[in-house]
Amino acid sequence: MCSVKEDPIKLHKDANALMESGKPVEARDLFVKGGELYFKGQNFFGAAEMYYKAGECSVSLKEYLQAVEFFSKAADIALGRGFDRYGLSALEEARNAQKAVGNVKEVEEIESRIKEISDKINQQNAVSDEDSSFSIFS
16 A cells, blocks of 8 residues: 655645635644654754644634743753754743733743853854954955
8 A cells, every 4th residue: 555755845835835725723723734744854943833823723722821932942942952043942832822811930941041142142143253354454
């Protein structure tokens, strides 16, 4: 028996179309499925993006705790692969979803993690700026 291999890129496009046509539940389900396929195929940025979009769908449905789950998953994948800025955005969205349900302790924990990652990014930028200060005139 032959199984049809699902294409995460097609799922991605279909999910975006569903989201744009006002069908966030269906879109979210496809984004999650696409995220799993991208992850299995080791397209980690694609996986993070799909979970992020699933989080956006959940926010639009006011399903904030589910949104936190998807944004956190996106952040974990992104941060685990060095996509720090994308991971930071996902954490900020997770924090906002926690705020929406009034989870003060969780908001504080996420804000601490956001500060840690922001500091890391700023440090990297400072080093990068020092490296790029080379001048032919010096």
